[in-house]
Amino acid sequence: MSVTFNNRDPVYIQVIRHFKEQIATGRLEPGQEISSRRELANKLKINPNTAQRAYKEMEEQGLIFTERNLPSRITRDEHVLNAVREELILEAVDSFVTSIHAINVPLSEVLDLVKEKYENKSED
Amino acid sequence: MNIKRYWKMIATLSVIVLTIGTFYIQSSFAASEFPDITFKTVSGSEEELDNLTINASYHEAELYQRVTINRQGSTFQEQLPFYERFFGSSMYPEINRYEKDYRNFMRGKVGGTNLFFEDDSVLVYADVMYEGYNHNTRITDYSFNIDVLDKQAVENHSTELSVPNGNDYAWISVEDVQIVQDKLIVITRNQLSNRSGDEEKEEEVHGYTFDLETLKLENNQELLSIPRGDEESFSRLSMMNDNLNVEPEKYFLISKVVMEQGVLEESHEEYEGTEMEVNEAPNNMIATEQSIFVYDYETAKMEELNLPNELESLLESARVTVQNNLIYFMNQQEGSLEVTSYNIETEQIDIEQTFNLNRTSTHEPFIKINQDRLYLITASSEDIGKDIDVMIASLSTGELLYEGKIEVTEKDNSTDYELFINDIDTK
Amino acid sequence: MIEVKDVKKRFGRKEVLKGVSFTAEKGEITCLIGINGVGKTTIMNAIVALTPINSGQILIDGEELHKGSYEKITFIPDAITMLPQMRIIDAMQFMDDFYDCWNEKRAEEILSFFKLDKQERIANLSKGNTAKVNLLLGLAMDVDYILMDEPFSGIDIFSREQIAEVFTSHLIEDRGVIITTHEINDIEHLIDKVVLLNEGYVLKEFSTEEIRENEGKSVIDVMREVYQS
Amino acid sequence: MNRYIKLVNFEFNRFLKIYLVLIGITIASQILGAIIRSNQYLNDMNDLLYEQLMTREAALEQLGKISFYHITQTVWFMGPIAICIVTLLIYMFFIWYRDWFGKNTFIYRLLMLPTARINVYFAKATTILLMVFGLVAIQLLMLPVGRRVLQWMIPVDFRVDQTIREILTSFDYLMILFPSTFYEFVIHYAIGFAVVLVVFTAILFERSFRWKGIVFGLIFGAFAVTIFIFPVIVQAFILPEFFYPIELFALECIAGLVVVSLSIWTSNYLLKKKIRV
Numbered sequence A: 001m002s003v004t005f006n007n008r009d010p011v012y013i014q015v016i017r018h019f020k021e022q023i024a025t026g027r028l029e030p031g032q033e034i035s036s037r038r039e040l041a042n043k044l045k046i047n048p049n050t051a052q053r054a055y056k057e058m059e060e061q062g063l064i065f066t067e068r069n070l071p072s073r074i075t076r077d078e079h080v081l082n083a084v085r086e087e088l089i090l091e092a093v094d095s096f097v098t099s100i101h102a103i104n105v106p107l108s109e110v111l112d113l114v115k116e117k118y119e120n121k122s123e124d
Numbered sequence B: 001m002n003i004k005r006y007w008k009m010i011a012t013l014s015v016i017v018l019t020i021g022t023f024y025i026q027s028s029f030a031a032s033e034f035p036d037i038t039f040k041t042v043s044g045s046e047e048e049l050d051n052l053t054i055n056a057s058y059h060e061a062e063l064y065q066r067v068t069i070n071r072q073g074s075t076f077q078e079q080l081p082f083y084e085r086f087f088g089s090s091m092y093p094e095i096n097r098y099e100k101d102y103r104n105f106m107r108g109k110v111g112g113t114n115l116f117f118e119d120d121s122v123l124v125y126a127d128v129m130y131e132g133y134n135h136n137t138r139i140t141d142y143s144f145n146i147d148v149l150d151k152q153a154v155e156n157h158s159t160e161l162s163v164p165n166g167n168d169y170a171w172i173s174v175e176d177v178q179i180v181q182d183k184l185i186v187i188t189r190n191q192l193s194n195r196s197g198d199e200e201k202e203e204e205v206h207g208y209t210f211d212l213e214t215l216k217l218e219n220n221q222e223l224l225s226i227p228r229g230d231e232e233s234f235s236r237l238s239m240m241n242d243n244l245n246v247e248p249e250k251y252f253l254i255s256k257v258v259m260e261q262g263v264l265e266e267s268h269e270e271y272e273g274t275e276m277e278v279n280e281a282p283n284n285m286i287a288t289e290q291s292i293f294v295y296d297y298e299t300a301k302m303e304e305l306n307l308p309n310e311l312e313s314l315l316e317s318a319r320v321t322v323q324n325n326l327i328y329f330m331n332q333q334e335g336s337l338e339v340t341s342y343n344i345e346t347e348q349i350d351i352e353q354t355f356n357l358n359r360t361s362t363h364e365p366f367i368k369i370n371q372d373r374l375y376l377i378t379a380s381s382e383d384i385g386k387d388i389d390v391m392i393a394s395l396s397t398g399e400l401l402y403e404g405k406i407e408v409t410e411k412d413n414s415t416d417y418e419l420f421i422n423d424i425d426t427k
Numbered sequence C: 001m002i003e004v005k006d007v008k009k010r011f012g013r014k015e016v017l018k019g020v021s022f023t024a025e026k027g028e029i030t031c032l033i034g035i036n037g038v039g040k041t042t043i044m045n046a047i048v049a050l051t052p053i054n055s056g057q058i059l060i061d062g063e064e065l066h067k068g069s070y071e072k073i074t075f076i077p078d079a080i081t082m083l084p085q086m087r088i089i090d091a092m093q094f095m096d097d098f099y100d101c102w103n104e105k106r107a108e109e110i111l112s113f114f115k116l117d118k119q120e121r122i123a124n125l126s127k128g129n130t131a132k133v134n135l136l137l138g139l140a141m142d143v144d145y146i147l148m149d150e151p152f153s154g155i156d157i158f159s160r161e162q163i164a165e166v167f168t169s170h171l172i173e174d175r176g177v178i179i180t181t182h183e184i185n186d187i188e189h190l191i192d193k194v195v196l197l198n199e200g201y202v203l204k205e206f207s208t209e210e211i212r213e214n215e216g217k218s219v220i221d222v223m224r225e226v227y228q229s
Numbered sequence D: 001m002n003r004y005i006k007l008v009n010f011e012f013n014r015f016l017k018i019y020l021v022l023i024g025i026t027i028a029s030q031i032l033g034a035i036i037r038s039n040q041y042l043n044d045m046n047d048l049l050y051e052q053l054m055t056r057e058a059a060l061e062q063l064g065k066i067s068f069y070h071i072t073q074t075v076w077f078m079g080p081i082a083i084c085i086v087t088l089l090i091y092m093f094f095i096w097y098r099d100w101f102g103k104n105t106f107i108y109r110l111l112m113l114p115t116a117r118i119n120v121y122f123a124k125a126t127t128i129l130l131m132v133f134g135l136v137a138i139q140l141l142m143l144p145v146g147r148r149v150l151q152w153m154i155p156v157d158f159r160v161d162q163t164i165r166e167i168l169t170s171f172d173y174l175m176i177l178f179p180s181t182f183y184e185f186v187i188h189y190a191i192g193f194a195v196v197l198v199v200f201t202a203i204l205f206e207r208s209f210r211w212k213g214i215v216f217g218l219i220f221g222a223f224a225v226t227i228f229i230f231p232v233i234v235q236a237f238i239l240p241e242f243f244y245p246i247e248l249f250a251l252e253c254i255a256g257l258v259v260v261s262l263s264i265w266t267s268n269y270l271l272k273k274k275i276r277v
Helices: A011-024 A037-044 A048-061 A078-103 A107-123 B003-032 B046-051 B082-087 B093-101 B268-272 B275-280 C039-047 C067-071 C088-098 C104-113 C127-139 C157-167 C208-215 C219-228 D002-051 D056-063 D068-072 D075-101 D106-111 D118-153 D164-169 D172-177 D182-238 D245-274
Strands: B036-044 B053-060 B063-070 B073-076 B116-118 B122-134 B139-150 B155-162 B169-180 B183-192 B201-211 B217-227 B233-239 B251-261 B285-296 B301-304 B319-323 B326-333 B336-343 B348-356 B366-370 B373-379 B388-394 B400-409 B417-425 C002-011 C014-024 C029-034 C055-060 C073-076 C145-149 C176-181 C193-198 C201-207
Touching: A011 A037, A011 A048, A011 A078, A011 C208, A037 A048, B003 D002, B003 D118, B003 D164, B003 D182, B036 B046, B036 B063, B046 B388, B046 B400, B093 B116, B116 B169, B122 B169, B122 B183, B139 B169, B139 B183, B139 B201, B169 B251, B201 B233, B217 B233, B217 B251, B217 B285, B233 B285, B251 B319, B319 B366, B348 B388, B366 B417, B373 B417, B400 B417, C002 C039, C014 C039, C014 C055, C014 C176, C014 C193, C014 C201, C029 C039, C039 C055, C039 C073, C039 C145, C039 C176, C039 C193, C067 C073, C073 C127, C088 C104, C088 C127, C088 D002, C104 C127, C127 C145, C127 C157, C193 C219, C201 C208, C201 C219, C208 C219, D002 D056, D002 D068, D002 D075, D002 D118, D068 D075, D068 D118, D068 D164, D075 D106, D075 D118, D075 D172, D075 D182, D118 D164, D118 D182, D118 D245, D164 D172, D182 D245
Parallel strands: C029 C176, C029 C193, C073 C145, C145 C176
Antiparallel strands: B036 B073, B036 B400, B053 B063, B053 B417, B063 B073, B116 B122, B122 B139, B139 B155, B169 B183, B183 B201, B201 B217, B233 B251, B251 B285, B285 B301, B319 B326, B326 B336, B336 B348, B366 B373, B373 B388, B388 B400, C002 C014, C002 C055, C193 C201
């Protein structure tokens, strides 16, 4: 697991986003045990306090849960999981739309192109 | 704490403690291993030794030690408390006693017994201090430093006052201090300096009289003087009183010798005893005039003694000392010592005694007279450092009261030692 | 908490610190950055009383430094503090002898983490390994605060990575760390707090996450802003 | 206390190599010196007896018997003592300065030990003292060794056997190292130790204030000397012979204690408040 962080966004937000991506793509399964904040900090080469903050935030968002002293796990809550997926899709679409919008291309042309590219990528 | 890691330090420490400890433990034994030096009585009463203290030097191999010997035994310098050796202490028993009895009075008072006078009621100290040469006034300053202790009241009063005409003198030394009634008399030898302008005189003897109450200088008396020596003639003064004596005395004796250019007799024997004195005189001079002057403290008069001829002739070879009103002439002969006393007041010969020295050849003996006692320490000239006789005799009767030897008992039975007498004291 | 309050320090006529104040919390990594001057090292030395200050106050958990404080706070200077003729094991023994807070187990752990041979003499170590031993001696102490002066300077990249890894490890968990550096890049994500110094003053003291979250700026951005204005 | 002993041990081991070399030099040189000097005497004696055909008595008269004293007068004997003294004098400075100027700045470590810093000062002083006593002990042990060498080499008729005491009393410089009583021994080395402490304080002045510190250090040294000799000055110039020996001795003890306490107090202050790396 290696992540490249940018310097301008808070590291904890980038960590959460990383987790969300992993959940959305199924690399992290519902109920799966996740590494401790110390391991995480070590793996991602970030400050343990930041890792802690990311975990805390994720817990609040319901992405992960901790039972007593056991290691934290990914949530099994379908709603949350779907929401993560939707959030990521929406986020990607949003940013896509924003940049496309800037070039001022007609929607139909864009959609065709998207379809073509997407299928090609899946075949790779 | 892991002992193993400290072994080097512990080893070093052990070596230090063991080595240095052993050395000093042995040393403390060694200190007690100095030889015992005792009087071995041959005849007479050992009690006669009570007043006798001998100061000597002891040599063995490279060891050199000062030692004092008395009836009780010997004390080596190294056996003294360390601080006494470290800072030194007075060599005069009298002064040591004063320091014990009049501790505060004795502070700052250095010098020998000649600076002190003691009777039942007072202890007096008088010295002349050199205060330095003042470039402005071109005056050399000497001052009397006088301190009188009233023994009963334990009070002292002191003064410091300039010596009159101090500028004339190269040095001034105090020879005797006396009290006569309410007067304090200080006898000094004053060596004239080149600045004095007096080309004639070499040295003066002064009697300074102070009032005992006020300590004011009342009288400055020049008692005697000698001319400056030259190629042809040369004079010398010597003080004959025992300068260890602090007790009241009636007379102060000065011997004056005039020497003139002449043919020195090649008589070796004659000079053996008086080697020191001969050395002082310029070459080829012989004594042409010898006289004794007596200063009477009471009358404050200085007079030349008119000695009977038999005594006059003794002046050259005999040793002379004075005690009260008696002048003793001690003339050493082959194997014997002749003592003749002359009474200043009656102008008569008082006693004439001859004491057998028990040996034919002796080294210059140490002689001391105290009251009626004659103390004689003789060493044979063959074995100077070892064979030492002690004799105590009565002057009035000529009776031998004590006869003995100084015996050195070496702890290690070595005989490789030498003992030299420095002086004797009979207080 | 280490509190540095209005600390002033002169060397001769030169005032190196002109009233420096900042705090460093336990459990956080605080980074002192300064582009020039000797101020950073001087502050470090001052905190552990290796140099006297002219005025101001430095408190460690509310009290001034005393002899017992060295069981609570340690300083890892930029050069090793052990004698060249010592072997690593001797240096460790020395620490064990003198510090109650020395943690032998942790020392062994770091030793194997850094892949160091404890029989080796300090004089024979490479630069990188010397720095690691230096770090080891500080990190193996159960202290609350660790000060590190330029732990990355003059060391090869691989050693640097290994050392950086220490910062995310349990070795400094819950401790307060103050680190000085003039190169922020390697550790930008590792630190909690930055104190920007220039010419004896604190120009800015900020939390890295907050400045990213609230202003969307990287540490370098802030430095650029501050130093160039 | 425990850390102080550890520090002494540490400092001691740091200097041990040079120290052992010093001991080695002393032992070798003094044994060699005894052999060489004895040999020289034998040669001289043989020359008189067999070349100049003197009688034994005449030869002895001219040459004298040899004793250990003659060996102590050689550079073989005194040289190592001088080397040891000079080395320790230099080491008195080196013991501090190398912590600052050594390849690695050990002073950081020393100053950050969880013990009063004055223990470092005491430990260094103790180390010096230990080394001095060690050498003194070795020297003391070397006397009988050298004497035995002399006895092996010279027939009994040609030598004077001296006891250790006699060897010492015959040679002034040795009397300084080994005074005749234990009291004096304590006094000599107490003064020496006080000097070490004062020099240490001067060094700490320099280490605290650098150039200015040299001046402070010198002033402190002069001040310490003045305090120490003050009673003697009073005795000599202000109140001539005012004090009795025992009083002067007591005053000197007090003055010495004042100097030592002042040194320790000042050093403690400097180490606590002023020292810098």
